[in-house]
Amino acid sequence: MFQSCLICTDFEDGLHRLTKFVPSLAACGFNRIVFMHSVPLRTKTMIPKPDEKRMDEARERLQVDRENIPEGVEVRSEVVSGEPVDCILKVAADHGSQLLMVGASNRSMLAESLFGSTTVELSDRVEIPILTVPEALVSALTDEELDLRCRHLYRHLLLPYNDSAASQQLTKYLQQHLRDRGLGGCQTCLLSWVIETGGPIALDEYQKSQQEAAREKIDQVKEELASLGLQVTTDVRLGKSVVDLLELARMSNICAIAISSDKLGKYWRFALPSVAAEVLRRSFQPVLFFPTLEPDQQ
Template identity: 40%
Template sequence: MFQRLLFCTDLSDGVYRLVNFIPSLAATGAKQIVFLHSVPFLEGSIPREDTEKINQAREQLEPALKHSSATVEVKVEVVSGRAMDTILRAAKTHQTDLVVLGMPIHGQLKERLFGSTTVGLCQKTPIPLMVLRPQLISTYTSEELELRCQHLFRWLLIPYDGSDSARYLVEQVKRYAANRPEHSLERCNLCWVVEDVNRRGLPADYQVEPAQKALVPVKAELESLGLQVKTEVRQGDSIVEVLNAALMDDVSAIAIASKSLGKLQELSVASFTRELLNRCWHPIIYFPMSR
């Protein structure tokens, strides 16, 4: 599905473990894999590189290079600077298809007030981002992680409600699916959650049938690309039900799209995208919408 991957790690998020699983990542169709670590400048009257930390990071990441071959190009970059800047620069240099990040562990309030590298990147690049929970990667055994890497994009859960962002998300999945290599994306689960709304004279499930009908043509679009597609309509809280759907099905990741993640107008209302990033343990692939 994605052929040029940029793995960004702070060496405490678990992402660095993937240097040992290049063949498994290549099995998804990846042709280029780059590992990036950013080292802050040493503070002082004149900022300077922290050569000790740079050398330590290179030593930790360079085992990935032994897997470079004619079928997959592997690179390691350890650079000085702010993570946001170095990631954007590396993504442009390597023409990255997907940026993979570990998610920091901190409270929601802190993220709202000060932002994060992940939220900042969502605002500054059109490149899809994949967020991996460090608690997930860190607890896998090597055998489990090898299999996980092989199936990184195998089955996507796509929350869908007919909105502009949902349509954009489906179009992006279709675009990448059209050129996907063998053993990459195989299945999609279209999940429409009908929020509980009490209205006089209307049955509790009055919105279910229209949602089911609306999913039929979307399913056909995805099936025309050779994908296996499951559709379901759930009732309840959108976050809770999407998370339940991910647990019930054997999905590899949840795909989402938004054009306002982290922006002021998003912080003033309940944001599905932000809440899902905060609460979901599954990998999430985020497709930024054009501003």
């Protein structure tokens, strides 16, 4: 599904460990892999300038074993100086990256509002998908487990769907990727529709009719995705969107949750309700975030 990837690390997220797993990432379908780290400018002098010492230390930590690179795979390490988001966008454009991989800290909403979030700012400005990988997940995996994880980054996707404009565009965007680039490391997909419950008690018959209508619509999406070679299953239930999606992620052997939103940063900053923001904040599984852009803009 993706051939080129930019892996951004601040060294606290553990993603620099992936320099040891280039063959595994190549098995996932990547033929161009760029590792990058940004170092803040030194501001103790009147004119900000690069911190050469810290940059040299970062280059040492991002070294890749050149003898371990499969034939036909290009690997680069980039250490740049400046604001992280600006640096990420520039390096991604320079290398034609199709996917960004960043760490996710599972911070609280308060912590995010106080300290900001590279992922949230990227979501407002980037035009390619972002794969967020929880720091706790990377830290807990042994080398053997991380090797397998790199091979199956998005092998089995959980795809929330509720017939909204965002979910429709997400499925169209995914279909466009599969048509243009093939399945790559993506093989199976679980389509999930959670019909929100709560408030006044709904009549049983009305709830049944909602579920039946949802199943008809989600079956149509299933056929469209299956026609591209994906193995697709569906799950339609009554419940709480975020809670049920995270439970499905835990119990369904998925590799990543795919989400989309055109106002993620706005929702995050002002604490407005957003399923996408809550999934991104609370998930202990990787989250594949698609900005809501027309497929032909990619």
